[in-house]
Amino acid sequence: MSGLPVTSDPASKSPAPANENQPPSAVRSFLLSRGNSAWSDRAFKWLMFICALSVFFIVALIAWQLILRSQLTISKFGLSFFFKSAWDPVSGDFGALPFIYGTLVSSLVALVIAVPLAVGVAVFLTEMCPKFLRGPLSFLTELLAAIPSVVYGLWAVFVLVPILREHVNPFLMKALGWTGLFAGPNFGIGILAAGVILAIMILPIISSLTREVMTAVPHSQREAVLALGATRWEMIRMGVLRNARIGIVGAIILGLGRALGETMAVTMVIGNRPEIVKSLLSLGYSMSSVIANEFSEASDDLYLSALIEIGLALFVVTIIVNALARVLVWAVTRGAPARVV
Amino acid sequence: MGVGIEVKNLNAWYGNNHTLQDINLHIPANQATALIGPSGCGKSTFVRCLNRMHETNPIAKVEGSVHIGDLDVYNDASPVEIRRRVGMVFQRPNPFPTMSIYDNVASGLRLNGFRNRRVLDEVVERSLKHAALWDEVKDDLKKKSGASLSGGQQQRLCIARALAVDPEVLLMDEPASALDPVSTAKIEDLIFQLKSQYTIVIVTHNMQQAARVAERTGFFLSGKLVEFDTTHKIFTNPGDKRTEDYITGRFG
Numbered sequence: 001m002s003g004l005p006v007t008s009d010p011a012s013k014s015p016a017p018a019n020e021n022q023p024p025s026a027v028r029s030f031l032l033s034r035g036n037s038a039w040s041d042r043a044f045k046w047l048m049f050i051c052a053l054s055v056f057f058i059v060a061l062i063a064w065q066l067i068l069r070s071q072l073t074i075s076k077f078g079l080s081f082f083f084k085s086a087w088d089p090v091s092g093d094f095g096a097l098p099f100i101y102g103t104l105v106s107s108l109v110a111l112v113i114a115v116p117l118a119v120g121v122a123v124f125l126t127e128m129c130p131k132f133l134r135g136p137l138s139f140l141t142e143l144l145a146a147i148p149s150v151v152y153g154l155w156a157v158f159v160l161v162p163i164l165r166e167h168v169n170p171f172l173m174k175a176l177g178w179t180g181l182f183a184g185p186n187f188g189i190g191i192l193a194a195g196v197i198l199a200i201m202i203l204p205i206i207s208s209l210t211r212e213v214m215t216a217v218p219h220s221q222r223e224a225v226l227a228l229g230a231t232r233w234e235m236i237r238m239g240v241l242r243n244a245r246i247g248i249v250g251a252i253i254l255g256l257g258r259a260l261g262e263t264m265a266v267t268m269v270i271g272n273r274p275e276i277v278k279s280l281l282s283l284g285y286s287m288s289s290v291i292a293n294e295f296s297e298a299s300d301d302l303y304l305s306a307l308i309e310i311g312l313a314l315f316v317v318t319i320i321v322n323a324l325a326r327v328l329v330w331a332v333t334r335g336a337p338a339r340v341v
Numbered sequence: 342m343g344v345g346i347e348v349k350n351l352n353a354w355y356g357n358n359h360t361l362q363d364i365n366l367h368i369p370a371n372q373a374t375a376l377i378g379p380s381g382c383g384k385s386t387f388v389r390c391l392n393r394m395h396e397t398n399p400i401a402k403v404e405g406s407v408h409i410g411d412l413d414v415y416n417d418a419s420p421v422e423i424r425r426r427v428g429m430v431f432q433r434p435n436p437f438p439t440m441s442i443y444d445n446v447a448s449g450l451r452l453n454g455f456r457n458r459r460v461l462d463e464v465v466e467r468s469l470k471h472a473a474l475w476d477e478v479k480d481d482l483k484k485k486s487g488a489s490l491s492g493g494q495q496q497r498l499c500i501a502r503a504l505a506v507d508p509e510v511l512l513m514d515e516p517a518s519a520l521d522p523v524s525t526a527k528i529e530d531l532i533f534q535l536k537s538q539y540t541i542v543i544v545t546h547n548m549q550q551a552a553r554v555a556e557r558t559g560f561f562l563s564g565k566l567v568e569f570d571t572t573h574k575i576f577t578n579p580g581d582k583r584t585e586d587y588i589t590g591r592f593g
Contacts, residue, residue, distance in 0.1 A: 131399075220435040224499070226397060228449040228506065229425030238452065242439050 063315065070309035072302050081309060087274040087290075089298075094306035096313045098274035102191065102284035103317065106270060107259040109195025109280065110202055115252055117199070118206035119241075125207075126214045127236055138211065145204035153268035156197040161188040161269060164196070169281055183279040187271065192280040194270040198262055202255035209254065213247025214240050246329060253325045260318050263288035287314040343540030344410030344509045345370040346391060351405035353386050353395055360386045362564045364405070368557070373532055373541040375555035375572065377548055379587070382561040384544045388512045391542065392427040393420040409510055425453065428503030428539075432515040434495035436487030436502070442469075442478050445487040445498055449506040464505050472501035473531055493524025500531065504539075511535065513543040517550065529554050548588055552576050560584045 024032075067074070073081055073094060084095025125138055165188030172182040172192075182192075217240050225239035241248070263286075271283025272293060287310050298304040346368040353361035361383045368374045376384040389395040390403055393414065407414040414423055436445050444451075446465045455461065465482070469475040474497040478485070487498055496516060503511060513532070517525040525547075532541055532554045545551050551558050552572055559569040560581075568575060568584045579585045586592050 218435075220431060220433055221437070223394065223397070223431060224435040224437065224502075225448075225452070227392065227394060227424055227429040227431075228452055228502070229421050229423075230452055231421055234452055238437070238448065242437070245439070 063312075066308060066312040066315060070305045070312055072305035073309045074305075076302070081306075082313060085274070085276060089294075089303045089306075092300075092302050094302075094309075096287070096310050098276050099285050099287040099290050099310055100313055100317060101276050102194075102270060102274075103260055103286040103288070103314065104321075105280070106191050106194040106198060106266060106284065106286060107256060109192060110198035110259045111252065111256060113196060113199035114203045114206055114255060118203050118251075118255070119210055119248065121203070121207040122210035122214055123236055123241075125211055127232070127240065138208070141204050141207050143204075144200065145208075149201065149262060149264040150268075152197055152201055153265035156193060156265060156269045157189075160197060161193055164188050164193055173281070180278050181280050184281065186281055187283060189269045189271045189283065190281050191270060191284040194266045194284070194286070195280070197265050197269055198259045201262060201265065202258050205258060206251045206255040209251035210244070210248050213244040213251070216247070217243045245332075249325065249329045249332075253322060256321060256325070257318060260321065261288055261314070263292050267292055287311070287317070343370045343538065345540065346510065346542070347406075347408040348391075349406045349408075351387070351390060351407065352403070353383070353390055354402040355386075355398065356400045360564050361390065364566050366559060366566060366569050368540065368542060370540050371537060372556040373536040373543060373554050374557045374559065375551035376542065376544045376559045376561060377546075377551050377587075378561035378567075379592075380546075381563075383564045384559075384561045385514050387561065388429075388514055388542055388544055391510070391512055392424050392429055394424070394429065396420065425449075425506060426508055427510045427512060428506065428508035430496070430499050430503055430511070430513045430516045433519050434492060434499050436490070436495050436498050438486055438488035440487055441483045442485055442487055442490070442498065443482040446501045446505050449502060453506075465501075468501040468505040469498075471504050471531075471535065472497045473527060473534075474498060474501055491524075493520050493527060496520060496524065496528060497531070500528075504535075508539065510540045510542065513541065515544050515546060518546055525550070548576075560587060562587070 077084070077094065081094065082096050082100070084093075085097050086093040086095045087098065088094070121141060125134055125141075129137060165186060169182070169186045169188070169192070173184060173186065176182045221243055222235055222239045225235045230238065266286050267289040270286055270289060272285050272289060273283040274285045274290070275283065277284075291307050291310055291314075294303075295307055298307055348364055348366050348368070351361055351364040352359070364387060376387060378384050386395060391407060391409070391414070393403075395401050395403055397420075403415070406416075409423075409427065412418060412423075412426070437448060440448065443465055446468050447461050450461060450464060466475065466479075469478065474494060477494060478490070478498075487495065490498060496519075500511075500516070517528045520528065529550060532543065535541060536554075536556075543551075543555065555572050557570065558572040558575040560567045560575065560579075560583075562583055568579060568581045570580070574580075575584060576588060579588065
């Protein structure tokens with residue numbers, strides 16, 4: 001190449017000669033005196049191992065206690081406990097199905113409402129929101145998570161339920177009554193009310209985690225989509241949501257976990273009647289609600305055992321739902337790497 | 342076939358930073374044009390102004406006019422339309438990691454609603470062949486993710502993705518700077534092949550690369566276009582003292 005100079009041989013420039021009589025520097029003698037540090041490394045490893053094991057032990061301990069203390073009902077009803085609708089403390093006949101149904105359906109309603117809303121909030125905050133609004137808005141969504149659930153319950157009783165009863169439910173009954181999901185009588189309280197309040201409660205966790213994973217998607221992915229001639233929505237769909245989808249499903253699973261276990265607010269609006277009715281406007285009961293409501297009244301051992309077995313059912317349902325969600329994620333994303341580089 | 346690019350009085354800013362100052366040049370069709378200069382001289386900003394990627398940064402601002410063929414980039418069309426006609430390859434390979442190799446290449450067409458599978462298959466094969474990647478990936482087009490390839494293969498995949506929408510102009514922003522010498526050589530061969538069909542603008546830190554692939558070379562220095570001429574003239578007999586200092590390694 002003409003015009004480009006030949007680089008001089010770097011070896012020809014020798015470094016300054018070392019003074020061999022100099023004592024080792026303070027830094028070097030300090031570092032040499034530290035030994036091989038193998039002991040502290042090993043201690044750290046074991047400490048972390050114990051931390052990890054503790055989670056496993058706590059879960060195992062809970063399961064063990066739940067099974068141990070519900071021996072009476074387990075031996076009396078066996079597996080049929082989980083598939084029976086009876087709940088009669090007087091004659092000693094117990095079944096968990098209406099509670100499992102109430103918990104699952106109210107959580108599902110909550111997800112249907114909360115997920116699109118939460119993803120929308122996250123998309124707006126990360127991709128569209130002007131900078132000066134971003135801080136206050138994300139603070140407000142996270143503030144929703146800090147409100148105690150009994151306050152949500154009170155708000156639902158005095159504000160949400162009247163609104164549902166006067167405006168939303170009549171409209172749903174008229175527009176979607178044919179599906180059978182929105183049939184009267186219209187109490188205001190019921191499974192739908194519980195689902196709506198749960199949706200508001202799980203919104204912040206889903207949206208803030210979604211926001212987190214969306215921000216983690218590298219800017220180069222957005223540029224790649226834009227450079228292909230994408231509109232802003234196409235860029236968000238292909239460059240951001242698609243890359244963040246595993247994280248978003250993780251956020252939804254965490255939200256679902258919260259919805260399944262939520263007690264106080266649900267107890268206040270779900271109606272507390274152990275029935276299985278197709279209509280979402282009807283009264284229901286959830287697993288955590290029945291434990292909270294009836295634990296103090298459980299007068300005999302069989303009743304107490306039934307309530308504890310409801311707790312076991314909640315434990316098992318939560319595990320099954322989480323496992324299913326993970327299988328779903330695995331099935332959808334097979335072949336794709338777990339995260340964006 | 343590619344089209345020429347006419348740039349008149351182009352000025353660009355990042356916030357208060359005047360990164361491009363009164364750029365005027367004509368980039369001829371169906372040739373490779375290299376832009377060289379030290380880091381921060383504005384050459385990347387310049388190519389990003391050609392397909393209006395510059396303005397995706399909220400603090401960025403542009404003035405002046407750019408014509409690609411007979412299309413007035415800043416007045417006739419939306420950024421989305423421009424970017425459909427002007428392909429871009431970035432410094433770091435950025436394939437879509439959640440898509441297969443096939444879907445990566447097809448993404449530009451699918452994005453614009455193209456659904457004809459037979460034509461898609463053809464386009465994907467042709468683009469990958471153009472990008473000299475076909476032989477290496479043809480057996481697991483739909484099995485492997487775009488991110489499972491090596492860095493050099495990923496960059497060629499990105500070139501195939503840009504070629505799939507049949508752009509008139511291909512902008513390359515330091516396409517080989519993150520790659521090893523073997524991959525770099527492949528990319529350079531590719532540019533050599535492609536320039537008969539596309540107008541290529543390549544930003545590079547590597548002066549030998551500019552000398553090898555480009556007919557014309559522009560030298561940028563602190564936001565100004567110091568010199569723009571045939572590559573031969575720039576590297577053998579530069580008209581400006583600063584160009585000479587830069588290409589002989591006396592600064593930058």
